[in-house]
Amino acid sequence: MLPYFPFGQQFNDKMGTRPLLESDRLIDVDEHYSGQIGLKRTLLTELPAYYFQTQSGYETAHWEVLALVLENLVRFAPDSFTLHQNGANWVWQNHLLNEETVFTFGDSESLPINPLDWVGRQVQEDLLLLAGNDAQLVSGQLCFANDWSLDEKLGLPFSQIHAPIVSIVEPMMRAAQMLMERLPIGRPIWRLNWSVKVSDQLDMTSRHTATIHQLLTNRLPFLPPDTIGNQLYIRVERQTLTRLPRSGAILFSIHTYQNLLANEASDPERAARMAQVFSTTPPALLAYKSMTHFMPELLAYLTRQSEIN
Ligand code: HEM
16 A cells, blocks of 8 residues: 555545655665665666756755755664765665765765766655746656656756646645745655655656547547546655755755555555545546546546445
8 A cells, every 4th residue: 555645534624744754764765675776777878968967056954955865764764774984985885775885975986877867876755956036847866757857857947847838726826935935954854745646656747648648549438437447557756855954955856656546446445545536636636647537437436435444
């Protein structure tokens, strides 16, 4: 089952942000770790300039992200990772991958690639960096995006990044803009986002959008309530936002989880909650999420599942 379940009593037009507590992990390592890191590294080898991009001048922030992520991994998964720090001389051991990396903290020449790109290859999360008063997207390693890409968004301020949805959830995006301007150092937050997909392909960056869309179009006639549960996937993003103390930039991390709809809906309580949220989501947002055409079948299926005891 999904470790995070973002469906309550009805659609929520608030941001859904919560404080990320000292006891909460920033980075999650789960049973898909090795497979997902392998996939990430393959994508980054095949198309490095598509999956990692940065503007110049953000080295301090990249090193801050590296330190934050490594220290968090060691704190929450000490059996899997070790970090020895002797001044600026750091030794990183990733026991899950049987790898050791020796480098000088703050010296980009001591790593084979950019520090943000390097640390992104240690975690399942996508890592994005926003900077400046208007929270511009200045750097990112983005392999498992849901329908977007760095090519489209790098260099854009927060407001323009969300241009396609601003009119649909305007108060939420106004609040989010304010949050980005005022997020204090030492008060990270997290939220969940959801979608329903026709594939469990993790890399849904924009270069795959047309293919996924075609897949959905082909499947639409074959999504009756009897089989829809085995043909759709619930995709959940756990997103965190952390203001970095030295650079003042914001780290935005995204961990993507997914599960077959039938698995989630085998729990009547979960089926009922998904039905309640989907049936109260604004039609324009359902259209944006490409859910409009299978909504009647989806709701019929979830209602039936919620009644099974
Ligand atoms: C509190 C913070 C945030 C809120 C409330 C928020 C909210 C949303 C919502 C409601 C959507 C519509 C899609 C959906 O619901 O699945 C969306 C899409 C998106 N968000 Fe955010 N978001 C936040 C932070 C960020 C940040 C920091 C980035 C940085 C890159 C980002 C990048 C995107 C992108 C690229 C899309 C897709 C836009 C498109 O279709 O072109 N979001 N966001």
